[in-house]
Amino acid sequence: MSRRAIVIGGGVSGLASAALLAHDGWDVDLVEQADRLGGRAAVWEDDGFVFDAGPSWLLMPEVFDHFFRLLGTSLHDQLDLIRLDPGYRVFFEHYDDYVEIHADRARNVALFGSIENGADVALERYLESAEEAYQLAVRRFLYSTFERTTSVLTPDVIRRVPRLAVLLTRSLGRHVAARFTDQRLRQILGYPAVFLGTSPDRAPSLYHLMSWMDLADGVYYPQGGFGALIDAVARLARDAGVRIHTSTEVTTLRIDRSGRRPRVTGAEVASGDRTTVLTADVVVAATDLHHVETELLPRDLQTYPETWWGRRDPGPGAVLVHLGVRGELPQLAHHSLFFTADWDRNFRAIFSAPTQVPEPASAYVCRPSATDPSVAPDGAENVFVLVPVPADPAIGRGGRDGTGDPMVEKVADAVIDQIATWAGIPDLADRIVLRRTVGPRDFAAGLHAWRGGALGPGHTLTQSAFLRAGNASRRVDGLLYAGSSTIPGIGLPMCLISAELVLKRLRGDRSTGPLREPLAAGVHR
Incomplete structure (x- = not known):
């Protein structure tokens, strides 16, 4: 059976999608409009300075390690990862002293107690709840394609429905304010909402799980910068046979309407003054979803037309x-x-x-x-x-x-x-x-970022989990999506997971957890 794929976008999600598909036996072309790879995680260099152009925090190292292990290697083999201590320093308007968040959970608990009486005990409880929410998210939500939303209704989720209902309908800001009085502590616990593309009063309190990552699990940095991550994933993609085309832009998606349902058959691409056609059985759009839906598809084949985006954040x-x-x-x-x-x-x-x-x-x-x-x-x-x-x-x-x-x-x-x-x-x-x-x-x-957004659609209640844009077109067979615009969401770990969700969708895998390591090639519908 022919198994040709085109991946649009050379950011983290595109490179990861290409690597996983090629490792699974697909013949893959990756198309990137810029002259270098990375997307939001690209690198800019001048006069001896090397700047990460976007992502600069590394959280959830186990997600990175899992991705690399799918491809038969490991995080340790690919990156020189350092746990930062302090994780970060916080300066507050009208305060002379800054606050440092450490790489040690116990020290952070003691720090909170030194700022507000009883905040140490409150933080311990907060982090226990945050870790429980995090583990549940990894086990049941982050790695789910939501092809069937009922697939996440497992016994451990059903038992937690009353608590989840509260966490989803109460804002992170209110959740924090009910437990801590000092404004500095409230800001430290509320700011992770910005990493989710929203504000504490708009993010569901389920996302208090973010504080477990930076206050307990730690903040990391790959030596050499985040360009080292891009280089590692690109190297693995090339080693698996992916053909990478930079300075090349997809201008049109080719659609066959002769069958019962429209099906993608490839894409027209432009490089300089030359236009060519790449044929494919599957196209993975790992770029801004608004651009793909409203610019590369005709109106009648858009799952997410302009009217849909008009109601989104x-x-x-x-x-x-x-x-x-x-x-x-x-x-x-x-x-x-x-x-x-x-x-x-x-x-x-x-x-x-x-x-x-x-x-x-x-x-x-x-x-x-x-x-x-x-x-x-x-x-x-x-x-x-x-x-x-x-x-x-x-x-x-x-x-x-x-x-x-x-x-x-x-x-x-x-x-x-x-x-x-x-x-x-x-x-x-x-x-x-x-x-x-x-x-x-x-x-x-x-x-092509929608409205010039820096991160992607914010993680409000109606833009999280199965309420976020899905990773497959509902109107064009063979057209799949990856990246921060779609499930599971914003951030480098989520972009790696989104690539895995593409593979799960192609394999017909409706499980809610990560794929088994290492990846067994050739498992598909």
């Missing part, structure tokens, strides 16, 4: 700032968070119409050179800043050395000043030797 946009800084910056940890005092106002500005860029804005700062000397020249620091803003391309594009659009550069100037003031680095601006910004319009243009 795109998650936040972002202004990214890459800085090369002369001298050392011990005031910053590998990861640092800067939280504004008016927390609710900050999130309303981003998510509630009419949206606006918050002033001041909470921000995330990464200094990978604190851990990895390979990412900056001797005597310099690598600094990556992310400022959540509305998902709105009108905010503009970035540029080199202050040449981006005015609003983007205004955000960059403000956050550099904020870091300098809150972290006590008064000469920070004077020590910058390289500056590059990225704005929401760059995400829209370079990644």
